[in-house]
Amino acid sequence: MSEALANLLNEKRQFLPPAELAADANVTSSAYAEAADDRLAFWARQAAQLTWSKPWDQVLDWSRPPFAKWFVGGQLNVAYNCLDRHVAAGRGDKVAIHWEGEPGDSRTITYAELHQMTCRAANALTGLGVTAGDRVAVYLPMIPEAAVAMLACARIGATHSVVFGGFSADALTNRIQDASAKVVITADGGYRRGKPSALKPTVDEAVANCPSVEHVLVVRRTGEDVSWSDRDHWWHEAVEQASAEHTAQPFDAEHPLFILYTSGTTARPKGILHTSGGYLTQVAYTSHAVFDLKPESDVYWCTADIGWVTGHSYIVYGPLANGVTQVMYEGTPDTPHKGRFWEIVDRYRVTILYTAPTLIRTMMKWGEEIPAGHDLSSLRLLGSVGEPINPEAWMWYRQHVGRGELPIVDTWWQTETGSMMISPLPGVTAAKPGSAMTALPGVVADVVDDQGRSVPDGGGGYLVLREPWPSMLRTIWGDDNRFIETYWSRFGAGAGGDAEAPWIYFAGDGAKKDDDGHIWLLGRVDDVMLVSGHNISTTEVESALVSHPSVAEAAVVGATDPTTGQAIVAFAIPRGSTDTSGEAGEQLIAELRSHVAKTLGPIAKPRQIMLVPELPKTRSGKIMRRLLRDVAENRSLGDVTTLQDSSVMELIASGISGSKSDED
Numbered sequence: 001m002s003e004a005l006a007n008l009l010n011e012k013r014q015f016l017p018p019a020e021l022a023a024d025a026n027v028t029s030s031a032y033a034e035a036a037d038d039r040l041a042f043w044a045r046q047a048a049q050l051t052w053s054k055p056w057d058q059v060l061d062w063s064r065p066p067f068a069k070w071f072v073g074g075q076l077n078v079a080y081n082c083l084d085r086h087v088a089a090g091r092g093d094k095v096a097i098h099w100e101g102e103p104g105d106s107r108t109i110t111y112a113e114l115h116q117m118t119c120r121a122a123n124a125l126t127g128l129g130v131t132a133g134d135r136v137a138v139y140l141p142m143i144p145e146a147a148v149a150m151l152a153c154a155r156i157g158a159t160h161s162v163v164f165g166g167f168s169a170d171a172l173t174n175r176i177q178d179a180s181a182k183v184v185i186t187a188d189g190g191y192r193r194g195k196p197s198a199l200k201p202t203v204d205e206a207v208a209n210c211p212s213v214e215h216v217l218v219v220r221r222t223g224e225d226v227s228w229s230d231r232d233h234w235w236h237e238a239v240e241q242a243s244a245e246h247t248a249q250p251f252d253a254e255h256p257l258f259i260l261y262t263s264g265t266t267a268r269p270k271g272i273l274h275t276s277g278g279y280l281t282q283v284a285y286t287s288h289a290v291f292d293l294k295p296e297s298d299v300y301w302c303t304a305d306i307g308w309v310t311g312h313s314y315i316v317y318g319p320l321a322n323g324v325t326q327v328m329y330e331g332t333p334d335t336p337h338k339g340r341f342w343e344i345v346d347r348y349r350v351t352i353l354y355t356a357p358t359l360i361r362t363m364m365k366w367g368e369e370i371p372a373g374h375d376l377s378s379l380r381l382l383g384s385v386g387e388p389i390n391p392e393a394w395m396w397y398r399q400h401v402g403r404g405e406l407p408i409v410d411t412w413w414q415t416e417t418g419s420m421m422i423s424p425l426p427g428v429t430a431a432k433p434g435s436a437m438t439a440l441p442g443v444v445a446d447v448v449d450d451q452g453r454s455v456p457d458g459g460g461g462y463l464v465l466r467e468p469w470p471s472m473l474r475t476i477w478g479d480d481n482r483f484i485e486t487y488w489s490r491f492g493a494g495a496g497g498d499a500e501a502p503w504i505y506f507a508g509d510g511a512k513k514d515d516d517g518h519i520w521l522l523g524r525v526d527d528v529m530l531v532s533g534h535n536i537s538t539t540e541v542e543s544a545l546v547s548h549p550s551v552a553e554a555a556v557v558g559a560t561d562p563t564t565g566q567a568i569v570a571f572a573i574p575r576g577s578t579d580t581s582g583e584a585g586e587q588l589i590a591e592l593r594s595h596v597a598k599t600l601g602p603i604a605k606p607r608q609i610m611l612v613p614e615l616p617k618t619r620s621g622k623i624m625r626r627l628l629r630d631v632a633e634n635r636s637l638g639d640v641t642t643l644q645d646s647s648v649m650e651l652i653a654s655g656i657s658g659s660k661s662d663e664d
């Protein structure tokens, strides 16, 4: 059999769960067998943990794949499940959110208070004419109002579309336009790296090109001056003066809950659509099972931004559905000092920490003496998400954050999957550093070869999901065909041929099974770059470069970077008349870097841009990024036999000297 993906790493270390955690774990090994025995009955039991206004008639309708319906006929209110039912059960005084602002200010919000804030916001949105099914864009810093805005939308059946606060006006415009959002919720700004970072001017610039937007709600966070128009409303006037009485109406299990844009491999972002009942069922279950949440005693902290799916599922919906106390932090980990995270863990006695490999690598760079200077004894469980975690980083995390004894759950999932899919169970699994281990109960994952055949243990290939799952994406907003093409057309029935074959979801990731059958994620099989935990497509950055008048063509690759995981390295072909000699070349590079940052947001700013006379292409015209990666990482060139014009690489090498930009 030809190998779809190499299996190079051989990691033999394995760590048993601590006996104490295993003895008291929410979920034991029997869950795997129960789910395997009757998967739909298993998910129905998890759904029954929620409060439904009307029970479902059918667990799964898969009669029109790949369009799934879960809990057909059932009705519930997502916000009710996250708030009202806890208050009704007498837990209103329990802290929902310990919020800490970057400048050091803090707020403590109980479930009763969060409920009231959400009711007011729901009434305010209704007052602005928002009704069920309308789209609301949310562009906020990490402040409690971000969670309130999302829950208020859920409460009235409006579909939220959260846009990461680091995105540019262009990116925001595209997303508002694609969803035809009626209202935008933003703030004057937030605090980042020790100073106010404005948001409102970006919204002003964006909505100038968004005729669908009728109102903009503005939270006052920094108190900086903002320009104002007739469509703007202060949150503290509209929301805080609205009534705190609001009765949540039930919505259909398949009612749209949110759209979240992911850039994917093309420049046009995909609006991933999630619905209500199945989504909440799986985020609530996985929070309970993988984080082993004990609402009575745990203090949970997920360091993700709310603009990432992790913030949706594991700051807002999963933890709140479980009624746990959590920490929410506004700022960066090194403001005002590099021990800020550990200070927060100590201050709030955090028990469960969920963060990203890029952060762990940053902490490694800063040195182990920094966590060692804080009391981390409250921690009992660590989690990781967003990229493959290198075994070294995993070991460092366990050693220096986890006292050499805490379990680490490496959770693989995607915006599209909505919830965790592959992860250890902390009281069950003997985890291996760097492996996400096995599919969670109720999830059917596999690694297949090019032909869609399951690879044997020890083999590598493509990660697929063989059965529908409750929190799966339902479509790409406004583009069912693209949904089918992107996720369902690589293998199985959707790939053509056998119409009787099952429908198979292709995740776009490479993976391998080790000799014990455990799954190791190996990154995207296409060329998406993962920078600081954010997926950035090559095409988007290339399109941004080419939109500059001096650039004719561009290719970008991800090159290994000790801090951000990968850094963007771009190759650009200047237009004929462009002066690229000496200082003019340096100037152009600087201009291109800021152009990309302006077009796509600072996260997409290339670390390095090389002005080259040509790009390596295959005979069919596709750019061979593999060779560019060799150049970007200063390696000798790999196989060039499929190169259309082999002199191209020499041309590129000659164009590079002196054109590297400075690091910033």
Ligand code: 6R9
Pocket: 262, 308, 309, 310, 384, 385, 386, 387, 388, 389, 410, 411, 412, 413, 414, 415, 416, 436, 507, 508, 509, 521, 522, 523, 524, 535
């Ligand atoms: C939750 C989230 C999804 C992509 C995914 C994969 C990568 C996420 C991972 C991981 C290896 C893990 N990814 N978690 N790779 N191990 N534990 O990250 O969603 O932003 O949509 O990214 O991230 O490549 O396909 P999203």
